[in-house]
Amino acid sequence: MNKNVNLFVLATLITACQQQKAINPAPDITLLPYPETKRGNVVDQYFGTAVPDPYRWLENDTAADTKAWVKAQNKVTNNYLEQIPFREAIYKRLEKLWNYEKFSAPFKEGEYTYFYKNDGLQNQSVLYRQRGDDGEVEVFLDPNKFSDDGTTSLAGIAFSKDGSLVAYQISEGGSDWRKVVVIRADDKSRVGDTLVDVKFSGLAWRGNEGFYYSSYDKPKAGSALSGVTDQHKLYFHKLNTPQSADQLVFGGPDKPRRYIGGYLTEDERFLVISAANTTSGGELYIRDLTKPDSPIVNVVDNFDKDHSVIDNDGGKLYIYTNLNAPNGRIVTVDASNPKPENWVDLIPETEHVLNPGTGGGRIFAHYLKDATSMVLQYNRAGELERTIELPGVGSASGFGAKAEDRELYYSFTNYVYPPTIFKYDIVSGTSEVYKKSGVDFDPSNYESKQVFYTSKDGTKVPMIITHKKGIKLDGSNPALLYGYGGFNISLTPSFSTSNIILLEQGGIYAVANLRGGGEYGEKWHLAGTKMQKQNVFDDFIAAAEYLINENYTTAEKLGIAGGSNGGLLVGAAMTQRPELFRVAFPAVGVLDMLRYHKFTAGAGWAYDYGTADDNEEMFNYLHAYSPYHALKPGTAYPATMVTTADHDDRVVPAHSFKFAARLQEYHRGPNPVLIRIETKAGHGAGKPTAMIIAEQADKWAFLFQHTGTPYLTAADSQ
Template identity: 30%
Template structure:
């Protein structure tokens, strides 16, 4: 009897041991199957800023030329690709839909010079767009980037036509590095004239068309933050620049210098300033004197145009919604200018186009642009009412044919182009690209929501007909919020695949942009930057409160300054989101200004080297505000290794810091395109693959099929 009891005890103990062993084996299998990002070494670097001591464990990742950084970067990228391929199932039909949208016959909006039509186009299977012209009613290919780089990794950038359109200077950049090689072609036959001119950032023809103003850019200039110099260059010298004449450069790399010979007068204009201030000088063409200052401000900006011996000033000088001033070219100083169009309280003047007979004003009301016609005496003529609803995205004019071209944008159709002769002003349909995706059942609307301080924020909502407001829709919120850039209707393209699968696409028109003029912009820059994040957070809360979605179905997306937006927002309110796309972002705002061309952005963000700026930057800088003990939402962090604008160090350091948090269980994925820059320079194949993986992350995280 005792033996039997003893046997049962032994058996019970053996069962317990067996269960523990099975559990351990299962745990081991689970652990072996779980994917972990590459380990990132912590190498503490301590620095003092305004008596605050900071320890940066990942500053070593700032050196992209360090072999260890290169190896780490490739491991991170490979981990991301493998994770996405193994974690999320293939989205049936998605890759084919993306290819239909990206790899297809495509034709851009036509532009005109001296009565001749030009356009960029790409046929299915071609890796880059090519330049065409129309001669005697027939389309003719005149510039093919593939002839100069068969790899398809060189993309066209800047382009300058001569006055009669007979020659064009066209820049090509390699892998998105934004360092251009310009070639001059005969636009009738495409023949390259002379040697290419290398290492440029800009090209402007001189009036005599025997010379050009060229701005120099090299990797050394970018990395050492050297102000970009501009020279007068003889076209016949080709790539030989030893005889070039220096004409100007900004004193600081945060400023711009520009020079051009005016088509409508005998003057050369020279400008110097930053994004939001400017000094303009004028001199006789063909001379090299310093010129006479005609306007200057450290606080306001000016853009100029000339016509009929008049100079027009488009400015926000004491006019946050902008106004238009005009002076006689015999007395061109701004001090002599009279008001042509006064600032309006509820309208924002966005730009002007001068034709032979009219001054066309691009006026924005509630985010959408209208076209207003005035004569040169300042008398209102009429509004150019489009034949259908849409946002006027562009207005062009060719003085030779007297044709006005107007581009109309909507979310659900590609850009539609109309032609109006300025004598008749009759709208004639000219061209529209074919929609590559099905948008038949997609609708859009604009609504408003209150931000934290009560400011009403516009928001675009694009979704499929019949969407049910049950709080369970996969939703993607996009924003930018900076640099005076407005959010406007634009064809959704590949996003249709997301919407047609039940997604809601929201675009928040937050402060920092130009939706309502300079005050709207300034309320989201410098010390007011937190307003931008508050607006975006409020938009997220509104989408949830209005039953569009819930935190487990909400993803935020942004790039560049929008990457700062999504990075800061996800750090400040990790509870609101399932996931975030943080593309080519600025994230270490205490050090951003030290790298590449980022000094340009000091007028927008400030500079942490200044105590006054530091006090507000340190409060929101995403990298410095990562908190221990938080499990942040899933993130897809994108960078371009050749980015000349935002150094990929931001994405790398941010990803490393998050991955090394003990509390972090949601995936932090770093995707690095080693053959592109700030979103440019990609071949068609790169675009398809990159977009597919990004959408796979979006749809996978939001539970879509």
């Protein structure tokens, strides 16, 4: 009997070995000549300093010569990527990993419970609904039918309070410019005309009469994706009336603001208006909608801090603010006299950063503790009821519900814990699993730990490092370091299906919580802005040095990645320390720091960056680190794959075009400089699944090729 068992085990091992296959990087890849990029003679003057900008012509993204350049660059990039031996194997593995059902948390509107589901490889998730607990599940909205290629997405949805009317936003090709369609929930019939040219907007219903939305005047023809959008306006759209008749509620020439938002308290008593000129800080206004022709009342009359009305009890307002509280607090005030001098602390500031939610008559104080979630439940009097027990150390989201709800759904995840939806009883404080992730991943094989390393100026910076258990820390592991470091945005632990490719190959995934982010509140954010921006790059470089010094990897095995402001981060790091990284992935990056504010709503980023027009000192600072300008002739840079998209109207593709053109001109050495330009895509939101998988496959193939990492097929890596 034992002999038979041993023979069976031996046969199984032999079969497994026969299935094993390691695909080695290509020993040599033919790089087609880079497209000849013409040089112009544009020279700008800044405070007496001449700054050449020979690739200015690439800013005209609709011009024939720019389109020809894009086509030629993509030809070079695609030809190169096609020669990587394991590119197709990685694509197939990603496609297999992605192919599982994905669900959102359910939410109730009127008589129905709604939820999103993706069968696996659908380009866009489908919105379903069910009447009651036992009703038949039906498709409510299927964005996959919005376009043949899946590039038109559902970009936002709002139900009237009784759930009978629905307004939803559509994004075409990833653009921030949206259309708004209104339908009846019962039979999905259209109501009125489709609104067009809506941008950076929520949708806030006032009864069943109509809704508030925000937008800009559309730039002139030919510059819709890059033209400056400066004056945001809040409108009210009355159903069954033309958009041209929409009422201007706030903004415009008499009250010019770059960002304006409008939303209603749950009881629809108050319209709340936020107004700002930059991405941080703003004014706060309210209007009592129960009083005919009531005035818009100013609550906060400056742009110094952040504030929002999170709830109300009649005329009593609950306000989140970081005024005199860099980490945030909750105050109450009577709406009849709402100025800050009358605010009373309900939940005072703590040492942790606050992001509150409300529901079921409670306040949920979500805190960041070293970039991970801690959630406390308070009653309306500000008395602590409990600390909510989470499944582990990671990121929790979704602690919000309607006032009458007695349960809510929240999601929990970390780098080795696939997103799981929990049902939470607000009264008892008990949680139960509602939906587990179906991804093919065994968390027990991996570990994720937080370390604190020292940056250049002595600041301690947290970083979470994730890898397979039992790997040797001998410097032989491929690694990808990711960062952002800006705009008060916090990078909290989150699971990525794409990252399985790296982890199952024995690679290291590291995320550094750099200054400029919001992980430790306003002070942490400000320490990475304007004349302190170099701190962000120093933090990132120090993270890379830590990974190398602790033998997680070596410079020859290390890649760096980041998108948008993170693309700036990668661009700055690779130009300042090119020898420290083997591979660089600057994605949809802000790479020309002297002209970023000349496009779309870019001027609103000045709170973080400053502008070259401010003063000579600010110009000199920006000019010194601006990736496009910091490139040096004859320098060996990392193997680089710049990524952008033709419909990105947030960080216009000209940043990436100009940076790639100059990098190709200046770079010396065998490493390739590629630019991968997606068509019919934008800054990232709403990108179809097929496009995401293809881009991620190219990223991992490029990383493994240039870190000399053999790719073990799935049979090996399980």
